[in-house]
Amino acid sequence: MQMPLDVQYIIELLPILLKYLSVTMEMAILGFCFAIILAVILAVVRVLKLPLLRHLASVFISFFRGTPLLVQLFLLYYGLPQVLPIFAGVDAFTAAIIGLSLHFSAYMAESIRAAIMGIDKSQMEACLSIGMTRLQAMRRIILPQAARVATPSLMNYFIDMIKSTSLAFTLGVAEIMAKAQMEASSSFKYFESFLAVALIYWAVIELFSRLQHYLEIRMNRAY
């Protein structure tokens, strides 16, 4: 009969897993940066009702919100190279970042759009009245104000993204979840291994939640 919980094993495993945390965080941070850029473009296209592009944006958002992230990652990494050979050279790490950013940009676009719609219409009118174009108005006045409104929900998506990087192990990316899986299958200590990886995710996300709180206080002080 084994001990119910091998604490010693967990303590030894933690530093091993932590070495792979950089891969996880790299995917999350890069993915989030691309996702924000894409999300802002999608949101602006939809708010300004740009012809043609707005329909593309709607279909894009609908697809990436309407299908599971895992399916999207598989399509991108295992499926796409079969029809478009140019994608055959894309490694798993890059594919995971692309998949994560496409997926999350769809959600983030909607919360950025909601934030933009929440900005008083008179702000746009004031921009137009002094001769600015609608894009200039967005860039200089509307988006900076919307950013403040959208920050809490965008931070939530970032936290969600950190956790979602664990799916990248299904593409063969060696991040902390993949390492935990490997350790588990060689030691047969599944509970300890997955508990260790859960603790790491929890700690990291707790850290970012604190940061989010601090950031919100700072932003609300700005004006």
Next chain:
Amino acid sequence: MIKVQNLSKKFADNTVLNGINFDVAHGEIVVIIGPSGTGKSTLLRCLNFLETPSSGVIEIAGVRVDSETATAAQITSLRKKSSFVFQNYSLFANKTALQNVAESLLTVWKEPKSAALKHAETILQQVGLSEKIHQYPSQLSGGQQQRVGIARAMAAKGEVILFDEPTSSLDPEWVDEVLAVMKQLAVQKQTMIIVTHEMQFAREVANRVIFMEGGNIVEQGTPQQIFEHPQQQRTKEFVARATKQSLTALDSAML
């Protein structure tokens, strides 16, 4: 300098402006009066294309736009010829007073930053706000915000400034400081079109008063003609009531 021809605006089947025609000369100060809901603000907003007219032609300082064929580029160049002062100030909430005034210089007119800020500071000085240039709108009183609004409109290099009830949402104590700034602009022969309920101000400052009702220009003339010898029955009634109101206000103020 400004020519408005046959300007109409319909919301669904509600006609708000009914084929308006008028001209404004360079340096002229035109005050538009009339009962609420008669299209005064809509007219002003159409001049700036904040509302898109249903039909009609607007020409300001050589830029002529037919509202039925207007392109985005035409609308932007028309807007550069005028600027707007809003009833609720509508200052950029994320910018300081100085940045509010400098914004058009930087973004629209592409002035270098240092020149734009210096220029903006001079304009804020003219409206008496040198002390407040680094304050955000939320830190200013209503009267101060509206003076920044006027400064922003002055900076925008338009030929004409459009005022949409600039004192209507102000506490009474701030009205005078805003009117004073507008009077100062009048002395400088700044072309202005002003929608207001301040009859005394209209009488003192306007070169011409337009009385509007039901989407039409009922009567126009010098302040003396409109306030002392109105020709149309509707103008007589409106002016009598408006003047009586301000007399009553004066009475209660003196009590």
